[in-house]
Amino acid sequence: MSGYKGANFNDRREAAANARKTMLEKFRAQPAPDDPAVVAQREERLKIAAAREARAAERRRAREAELARKAAEEAARKAEAEARKAEEAAEALRAKAAAVELAAQQKAARDARYAARKARR
Numbered sequence: 776m777s778g779y780k781g782a783n784f785n786d787r788r789e790a791a792a793n794a795r796k797t798m799l800e801k802f803r804a805q806p807a808p809d810d811p812a813v814v815a816q817r818e819e820r821l822k823i824a825a826a827r828e829a830r831a832a833e834r835r836r837a838r839e840a841e842l843a844r845k846a847a848e849e850a851a852r853k854a855e856a857e858a859r860k861a862e863e864a865a866e867a868l869r870a871k872a873a874a875v876e877l878a879a880q881q882k883a884a885r886d887a888r889y890a891a892r893k894a895r896r
Contacts, residue, residue, distance in 0.1 A: 782790070806813050
């Protein structure tokens, strides 16, 4: 089995020169910026970018509308809960007032019985 023979300096220098030459030819083969094909391609890219931006703006508007709708629902839910809590508080106050009224009536009846008993003696 023979050993690996690496490229010597001249081979590496020629390979590098060929690579530079190939890159230069590739660069020179590119069309000019004012070439109709390049202009058409640039315009197509601009149209695609504009359409992409329009879709992104539409998604943003939809997301903002959804957030606004959720915020309105949350506000309505909170207002409904506050109204329910206020109604419950008012009902509790009415119940307490009724209990106080009943206690006052019972005391008046008890006092009347007591006074009638005193009057009989």
